[in-house]
Amino acid sequence: MLLFASALQDTPVEPAAAWIMLLFAAVMMATYVGVAVERFHKTVAALCGAAVLIVLGIALDLFEYPKIYDFLKEDLNIFGVIIGTGILVDVVGKSGLFHFLGMWIVRLTDGKASTLFLTLCVVTFLFVSVLTIVPAMLILSSLVLVICRSLDYKPMPLLLSVAICANSGAIATFASGLPNIMIGTAAGIPYMHFLQIALPYAAVSLVIAIAGLRFFFRDDLPWKQSTDELTALREQIDTFDPWALVEDRKVLLRSATILILTVIGFALAQQLGVGMDFVAMVGATAALLFAGKGVEDAIHKVNWTVILFFMGLFVIIGCVKQTGALGWVAEQVIHLSGNRLELLLPLLGGFSAVASSIVDNIPVAATLIPIVQDISGGNVPVEPLWWVLIICCNLGGNGTPIGSISCVIAIYALKREAGVHVGWGTFLKLGGAIMVIQVIGAILYVMLAYNMGWIPTLD
Numbered sequence: 001m002l003l004f005a006s007a008l009q010d011t012p013v014e015p016a017a018a019w020i021m022l023l024f025a026a027v028m029m030a031t032y033v034g035v036a037v038e039r040f041h042k043t044v045a046a047l048c049g050a051a052v053l054i055v056l057g058i059a060l061d062l063f064e065y066p067k068i069y070d071f072l073k074e075d076l077n078i079f080g081v082i083i084g085t086g087i088l089v090d091v092v093g094k095s096g097l098f099h100f101l102g103m104w105i106v107r108l109t110d111g112k113a114s115t116l117f118l119t120l121c122v123v124t125f126l127f128v129s130v131l132t133i134v135p136a137m138l139i140l141s142s143l144v145l146v147i148c149r150s151l152d153y154k155p156m157p158l159l160l161s162v163a164i165c166a167n168s169g170a171i172a173t174f175a176s177g178l179p180n181i182m183i184g185t186a187a188g189i190p191y192m193h194f195l196q197i198a199l200p201y202a203a204v205s206l207v208i209a210i211a212g213l214r215f216f217f218r219d220d221l222p223w224k225q226s227t228d229e230l231t232a233l234r235e236q237i238d239t240f241d242p243w244a245l246v247e248d249r250k251v252l253l254r255s256a257t258i259l260i261l262t263v264i265g266f267a268l269a270q271q272l273g274v275g276m277d278f279v280a281m282v283g284a285t286a287a288l289l290f291a292g293k294g295v296e297d298a299i300h301k302v303n304w305t306v307i308l309f310f311m312g313l314f315v316i317i318g319c320v321k322q323t324g325a326l327g328w329v330a331e332q333v334i335h336l337s338g339n340r341l342e343l344l345l346p347l348l349g350g351f352s353a354v355a356s357s358i359v360d361n362i363p364v365a366a367t368l369i370p371i372v373q374d375i376s377g378g379n380v381p382v383e384p385l386w387w388v389l390i391i392c393c394n395l396g397g398n399g400t401p402i403g404s405i406s407c408v409i410a411i412y413a414l415k416r417e418a419g420v421h422v423g424w425g426t427f428l429k430l431g432g433a434i435m436v437i438q439v440i441g442a443i444l445y446v447m448l449a450y451n452m453g454w455i456p457t458l459d
Helices: 002-008 018-037 042-059 069-071 078-093 097-109 113-131 133-151 154-169 176-187 191-216 228-237 250-271 277-288 295-300 305-322 325-336 341-359 361-375 383-398 403-420 424-451
Strands: none
Touching: 018 042, 018 305, 018 325, 042 305, 042 341, 078 097, 078 133, 078 228, 078 250, 078 277, 078 295, 078 305, 097 113, 097 133, 097 250, 113 133, 113 154, 113 191, 113 250, 133 154, 133 250, 133 277, 133 403, 154 191, 154 383, 154 403, 154 424, 176 191, 176 228, 176 361, 176 383, 191 383, 191 424, 250 383, 277 295, 305 325, 305 341, 305 361, 305 403, 325 341, 341 361, 341 383, 341 424, 383 403, 383 424, 403 424
C-alpha cells in the first residue's frame, strides 16, 4: 500500500520527443517479439530489452541510473510475495499436504474429468479472492500437477484453466488484485463496493471462462466417461493413500496451520497495515522454522526465473513510461471519446485490457489513474470509469501468455514440471478469445449498472 501510494505521488512524467517515444516503444515491441518467437529464453529476452533501454535512457539523458530503482520499487512487493510463497509452497509440499488435499479433491469428484475441471475452476476463484493471485497460483499449480500425475490426465488443460480463472477471481475483492488496490486507493472506493459491483461480474466472467475452456479443451480430457471407465477410475482411486507422502503427521498439521494463518494474513493485510509481501515472508519464515527440513533446498526451489523475467519487464515498462509514451497513447484514447460516457467506457475498457495483456496491468493502471482523475471534474461521471478500469485491467491478463502473472506461473510450471510447451498461437486462440468476450461483457455490465443506478456514488 505504501509503495503504491508513493508511486502515485511521483512527479508527472514530461513527454520526451516523438522519436524517442517511438524508439523506446520499438525496443519494447522487439523484446515482446523475441519472447513470442521464443528464439531466446523469455527471461533472457526481457533482461536484454531492459539493458538496451537503460543504456538508451542514460545516453539520451532521459533519466539517471538511480531512476531504475524507482521503476522496480512500485512492484517490489510482487517479488516478496513470489519468494515468500515459493518457499512456503515448497516446505508445505514436502509435508505431503498438497498430495493429501489433491487426493481429497479426487475422491470428492470421484476423479471424473468434468467434475474435477469444474471443481478446480471454482476453487481457483475462491483461492484468488482470498489469497491474491500470486500465492494462490503457486499453491494451485502444485496441487493440479499432483492430481494430474495421480490420474494420468494431461496437465495443460487443467493448469491453463486454473490460470485463466484466476484472473476472474482477481476482480472479486479490494485486495484480490494489485490493480484493485491501486485504483481503489486512488479513487477512495470502500471495500464493500467491490462486493457490490466487482464480485457479481467476477462470477459472470468465471462462467464465461469455464464455457470457453470447456469448448477449447473438448478433445484433451475424457469428458464423456463410460460407466465401465468410471468404475475402473473409482477402483483406481480406492487404491490411493492420502497419507502416502506424509512422513510425519505433526509436520503436516504444523504446515497446514501455517498455510491457513498465512491465508488469513493475506485477507487481513490491508486492515493490519502491512503488505502482502510481509505476510508471505512471515509465512515462509514460519514454515522454515517449524516445518522445514532442507532450508537451502527450499530457498533453491523459489522460481527465480519468473522473478528475473518480471524484473526485466518492469524495467522495460518503466523506461517506456518515462518517455511519456504510455500516457500519450492513453490520452489519445480519452480524446477520441469526446468525453462521452458511451464512447469513453469502450475505449477505456478496450485500451486497458489490450495494454494489460501486453505490458502488465500494474503500469497500465498507474498510467490511467491520473488521466481518469483529470476528467472526473467534467460532465462525465467518474464511478463507471473506475469500475471498467478495474475489471478490464484484470481480465486483460488473459490475452497473452505474459499478460498476467497467473499465466506466466502456469506456463513455467508446465514446462519445468511436465515438459509441456505452450506456444503463443495456442494461448492466443484460448485466452485471447475468452478475454474479448469477457471485456465486451464487462463494458456492457458497467453501462447497465450505471444506468440502473447500481453503482454507488463516491465521496
